[in-house]
Amino acid sequence: MRIILMRHGYCKGLKEGVINGWRDFPLTPKGKTEAVTAAENITKLLGQVKIDKAYSSYLSRTYDTACIFTEALKFKGKVKQDLRLNERHYGMFQGMAKVDARSFKEYNTLSDSEKRL
Numbered sequence: 001m002r003i004i005l006m007r008h009g010y011c012k013g014l015k016e017g018v019i020n021g022w023r024d025f026p027l028t029p030k031g032k033t034e035a036v037t038a039a040e041n042i043t044k045l046l047g048q049v050k051i052d053k054a055y056s057s058y059l060s061r062t063y064d065t066a067c068i069f070t071e072a073l074k075f076k077g078k079v080k081q082d083l084r085l086n087e088r089h090y091g092m093f094q095g096m097a098k099v100d101a102r103s104f105k106e107y108n109t110l111s112d113s114e115k116r117l
Helices: 012-016 029-046 060-072
Strands: none
Touching: 029 060
């Protein structure tokens, strides 16, 4: 068995420098291209890849990335969405510019890994 994990492609929230969390920012054209490129790179690395199942979170950026990726690999099934795969929820910081979030005392209580937002 082989498991392939990947991150979603570039999305509008990343482009704008905001904290995404559960805010549903769509993929940009660059993000869509990244999903196709990822499929091409997997094929170069592993050869023909047969996908039995594909999962994503409920966020459109992840679902669209998974659909583009699996379609490029000729997957005939449906990408299944699972809430447990959603990104961490960042509460009041979601949708906020990272530079603005740093001015809140609550932000400064986050661990270093949480500040990577």
